Amino acid sequence: MRRIGIIGCGTAGIQLAYSLKNDFDVTVHHYEQPQDILNGRIRSTQVHFHPTLERERRFNMPAEDSAPPIRSIHFHLGQQKLFTGNLTGIAASVDQRLGFAESIHDLASQGVKFVHGRLKQEDLLELTHSYNLIIDTTGKAGPLAPFPVETGLTPYQAPQRKCIVGYFTGVQPVKPEGISITVLPGNGEMFEIPAITDSGLATILFIEAVPEGILDVFKGIKNSSEFMARMAKVIEEHFHPIFERIDMDRFALIAENAFLQTAITPVIHRPYAILGGTLILGCGDSVFLSDPITGQGCNTASYAAEQLYETLITHKESTWDEAVGIDYWNRTKHYITAVTEWTNAMTEPLPEHIAKLLMQAASDQMTADGIAAWFEDPTKAHKAFHEHSINQPFLR
Structure with a gap:
């Protein structure tokens, strides 16, 4: 049985482990144990739209039935509510810490091997001796492999937004159940997302701030109390419809580590390379990293993971060489181009x-x-x- 090494156990790595484990000998290299993941800082806003949830069902991945159903998109322009659009299927947001930890335990019980330890770029060549194929799903910190940048899909050299995320209690949800998006032209966006966490239900408040704009006011904040107070002030000043639904006596982060600040520079890589004679493929944020503004990070990772699975099943008896990588990229390039160009357009003034x-x-x-x-x-x-x-x- 051919041996596949997956580096990383985020959205792409976990789905790939589930999809590939019955046909190949799969080992996952990861640097965090499940309990460390559960006890760690929040990672994302992770809305899985219904095509992603359908893929997870296809590969018999664990489902969190208590996640609040997301049925609609509420869109505001400034303080004005424009419309509520109905999704074609139910979406859900499950705290990645909860989902990843559960999946690692489940995969291990089904025979998938896990190797604990942080890998560096210089470790990759040695790793090629152990596998017929390596899949780099190292996420935003990656890639480890020498995947070339697709310059035509990578127009930015700096982050277009600063991402400010907190998981809160005390926010009355929008009706019908859904995601609320508020656009402040020239300054950024606020996303409000219902989610399930290890601590119960939460409302994710996610600001995408244009650097140096009126929403970019979280610099230097290091602790949860300062973060909560600043979020309350920003909502009161700039997002009145949300502020009116907040019970300030109950408004609080669900935990000390339930907030995050980050900024990413979007970059798309060609997702295949040959190293030491071994084919290396990339999947997820390690190679397809877009701004989070359209909520496509997890969904793109899931789509690409399915296409990678289909590619490997098609070439199950073939030589795993550059031609397999080209086939995988050809299968995904149209979708990745669509996601990237739409997402990039959303960071600019709307046409x-x-x-x-x-x-x-x-x-x-x-x-x-x-x-x-x-x-x-x-x-x-x-x-x-x-x-x-x-x-x-x-x-x-």
């Missing part, structure tokens, strides 16, 4: 025809539902952004 489309959605439910569906299928969003007239066919 005039998109602004008109959002206004049209305020009075037309079909248009509103079509816009909500962009988050489930980014190829629809990409098509919409590259159409220069308002018409229904490109929405659905």
Whole structure:
């Protein structure tokens, strides 16, 4: 049986382990034990839209049934509510700490081997002697492998947003159940997401701040009390509809480590390389890193992991060489291009025809539902952004 080494156990690495374990000898290299993950800092906002949840069901991955159902996208422009668009299927946000820890235990019980330890780039060549294929799913910190940058899909050399995330109690959810998006043109966005955590239900408040703009006011904050106080002040000043739903007596982070500040520079790599005669493939944020503004990080990782699985099953009896890597990239490139170009466009001022489309959605439910569906299928969003007239066919 061919041996596959997966580096990393995030969204891509875990799905790949589930999908590949029955056909190959799979070993996962990771640097955090499950209890360390559970006790660590929050990692993401991790909305899994229904295509991702369907893939997880396909590969018999653990499901968290207590996650609040996400059925809609509520869109605000400044203080004005424009529309509520209905998703075509239920989405969910499960704290990655909970999901990753449970999956590691489950995979180990099914015979997947785990090797604990942090790998560096200089360790990769030695690792090629142990496997027929290595998959780099090292996430935002990666890649370890020498994957070349796709310059045509990588226009930025610096972060376009500063990401400020906290998991809170005391926020009355929007109705119907869903994600609330508020855009402050020129300054950033606020996302409000219902989630399940190891501590119970929480509301994720996620600010994407334009650097040096009015939302970029969390610099130097190191502890949870300062973070909570600053978040409350920003919401009161700039997001009145959310502030009106907050019970300030109950408003608090769910835990001391339930907040995060980060900034990423989006970069897309070609996801295959040969090192020491061994094929190395990349998946997830290690090679397809986009700004979080469209909520596609986990969903893109899941999509690419499925395409990688399909590629390896197709070539199960073939030589694993560069041709396999080219096939994998050809299978994913259209989708990755759509996600990347749509996401990059969302960090810029909205095109005039998109602004008109959002206004049209305020009075037309079909248009509103079509816009909500962009988050489930980014190829629809990409098509919409590259159409220069308002018409229904490109929405659905």
